[in-house]
Amino acid sequence: MLEIEQxxxxxxxxxxxxxxxxxEAGCALGLVGANGxxxxxxxxxxxxxxxxxDGKVIVAGNEATPDKGGWKEHIGYVGDYxxxxxxxxxxxxxxxxxxxxxxxxxxxxxxxASRLRLDLGKRVRQYSTGNRTKLAIVSALSRKATLLILxxxxxxxxxxxxxxxxxxxxxxxxxxxxALLYATHHISEIEVLADRLVFLSDGTVVRDVIKEDLIEAxxxxxxxxxxxxxxxxxxxxxxSEHPYHELTSDNGKITExxxxxxxxxxxxxxxxxxxxxxxxxxxxxxKEMNHA
Amino acid sequence: xxxxxIRTEFDANKLLVLIWLVLNCVFFLLLGSxxxxxxxxxxxxxxxxxxxxxxxxxxxxxxxxxxxxxELPVTTRQSFVAGWVFVLMWMAMQILAWMLYGAIFxxxxxxRRAGQVLNFGLGSITFIVVISIGIDLGAFKPRYWQWxxxxxxxxxxxxxxxxxxxxxxxxxxxxxxxxxxxxxxxxRLEIQLSxxxxxxxxxxxxLIFRNSDSYxx
Numbered sequence: 261m262l263e264i265e266q267x268x269x270x271x272x273x274x275x276x277x278x279x280x281x282x283x284e285a286g287c288a289l290g291l292v293g294a295n296g297x298x299x300x301x302x303x304x305x306x307x308x309x310x311x312x313x314d315g316k317v318i319v320a321g322n323e324a325t326p327d328k329g330g331w332k333e334h335i336g337y338v339g340d341y342x343x344x345x346x347x348x349x350x351x352x353x354x355x356x357x358x359x360x361x362x363x364x365x366x367x368x369x370x371x372x373a374s375r376l377r378l379d380l381g382k383r384v385r386q387y388s389t390g391n392r393t394k395l396a397i398v399s400a401l402s403r404k405a406t407l408l409i410l411x412x413x414x415x416x417x418x419x420x421x422x423x424x425x426x427x428x429x430x431x432x433x434x435x436x437x438x439a440l441l442y443a444t445h446h447i448s449e450i451e452v453l454a455d456r457l458v459f460l461s462d463g464t465v466v467r468d469v470i471k472e473d474l475i476e477a478x479x480x481x482x483x484x485x486x487x488x489x490x491x492x493x494x495x496x497x498x499x500s501e502h503p504y505h506e507l508t509s510d511n512g513k514i515t516e517x518x519x520x521x522x523x524x525x526x527x528x529x530x531x532x533x534x535x536x537x538x539x540x541x542x543x544x545x546x547k548e549m550n551h552a
Numbered sequence: 553x554x555x556x557x558i559r560t561e562f563d564a565n566k567l568l569v570l571i572w573l574v575l576n577c578v579f580f581l582l583l584g585s586x587x588x589x590x591x592x593x594x595x596x597x598x599x600x601x602x603x604x605x606x607x608x609x610x611x612x613x614x615x616x617x618x619x620x621x622x623e624l625p626v627t628t629r630q631s632f633v634a635g636w637v638f639v640l641m642w643m644a645m646q647i648l649a650w651m652l653y654g655a656i657f658x659x660x661x662x663x664r665r666a667g668q669v670l671n672f673g674l675g676s677i678t679f680i681v682v683i684s685i686g687i688d689l690g691a692f693k694p695r696y697w698q699w700x701x702x703x704x705x706x707x708x709x710x711x712x713x714x715x716x717x718x719x720x721x722x723x724x725x726x727x728x729x730x731x732x733x734x735x736x737x738x739x740r741l742e743i744q745l746s747x748x749x750x751x752x753x754x755x756x757x758x759l760i761f762r763n764s765d766s767y768x769x
Contacts, residue, residue, distance in 0.1 A: 307622055307623060309622040309623075310765065311693075311763070311765050326628040327629070329553065329626040329630065331625070332623065332625040332626075333625040335623075343620035343623065356563065357624075359559070359560075360553065360556055360625055360626070361625065
């Protein structure tokens with residue numbers, strides 16, 4: 261559905277890429293990164309709102325170039341800014357957008373607006389930030405796109421709307437025909453939605469992993485030992501309160517085996533949350549970048 | 553897609569066109585009560601000035617539409633053409649309106665005066681394209697091109713003023729003068745040259761827009 265090859269974008273003080281990514285239909289990819297890591301630049305590069313310096317983007321078999329517009333018909337995009345005409349009502353904005361998409365459905369638009377509790381009869385200038393986001397979501401989903409690119413889509417949404425939005429996204433993904441690219445700082449959303457995680461740090465993809473593999477591999481250990489053994493493998497963070505210790509490992513099997521060898525007492529292991537994993541990966545990436 | 557874009561442009565700017573229509577009607581009515589030709593030119597200047605201000609605002613506010621168009625399944629060229637089709641059609645309507653005023657209220661209105669009105673309108677369009685290029689250069693890499701452009705334009709303007717070229721908005725008592733091309737003293741040639749200049753500037757504007765580093769200024 262989406263192929264990104266060697267995508268590069270250089271600014272004076274920041275460079276993105278080269279990024280290589282491939283997203284198949286049915287895949288929900290969560291893009292995780294700190295502020296300024298390049299998520300929005302990547303999305304803008306995909307949408308063609310910024311000119312890339314190098315690389316190729318292919319959407320549903322069509323190369324993305326400014327000289328062709330057809331490839332955007334396959335994309336539903338919610339960006340950091342919702343470009344609607346303020347003096348028009350939500351309904352009129354959607355009707356206007358409908359002229360540009362062959363698969364556009366106003367029935368779907370009305371249904372989604374109703375589920376998100378969005379009044380389409382109001383002028384956009386009367387909308388709150390959250391309602392503008394809702395309109396952007398309705399617009400992105402009413403065109404029946406096969407690739408959804410969502411950049412912080414739940415920002416400004418109230419908890420009920422966010423819940424409805426998550427339900428809607430789940431339904432969209434159930435068909436298996438849609439690919440999703442989702443960036444947010446709310447890791448809990450990615451935890452629920454994504455089946456693959458890409459970590460972006462300082463413009464570079466530092467990890468591209470299947471979510472289940474991460475959950476399977478990472479473990480938190482607590483144990484009792486008078487002296488903490490040295491050189492414990494795969495430890496990404498540790499905390500000690502003598503004589504108890506807590507470790508987080510990115511390869512639980514190896515770490516556990518080592519701890520057994522060291523004859524630690526009261527060894528217990530537990531699953532690590534995706535949020536914690538994400539934080540640790542981003543922290544270690546930032547450290548590596550600083551060292552480099 | 554181009555048709556849909558142009559329709560969107562017209563829909564989005566209905567209010568501006570409406571204000572333009574009202575201003576022109578007021579101007580039309582005021583004109584009927586004054587016999588002095590100078591009022592015609594003053595009125596033309598006021599309406600023209602207002603149009604240029606709003607068009608500049610339109611171009612400056614283009615970012616929002618550009619953001620929207622960037623998401624739509626349209627090409628960069630279609631998005632550029634749609635914006636200019638609207639502005640050019642609007643300016644063409646204004647030029648026609650001026651000719652209509654001239655024909656009704658100016659007893660000395662003849663083919664030459666009509667040509668001057670056309671030339672005046674073309675000068676206004678040139679001015680708008682020049683501003684549009686300046687704005688689009690802001691998104692061009694490297695950024696200093698915009699400053700070079702502003703300095704070159706300011707220098708050209710200074711040279712024109714120092715050499716007593718007619719670059720103002722208002723006409724002299726001998727007729728409507730606008731734009732340095734009036735020095736040629738050949739109206740037909742001036743109009744032809746104006747059209748060529750506008751064409752070249754629009755192509756330059758398109759190339760700058762097409763090769764912008766970012767469509768978000």
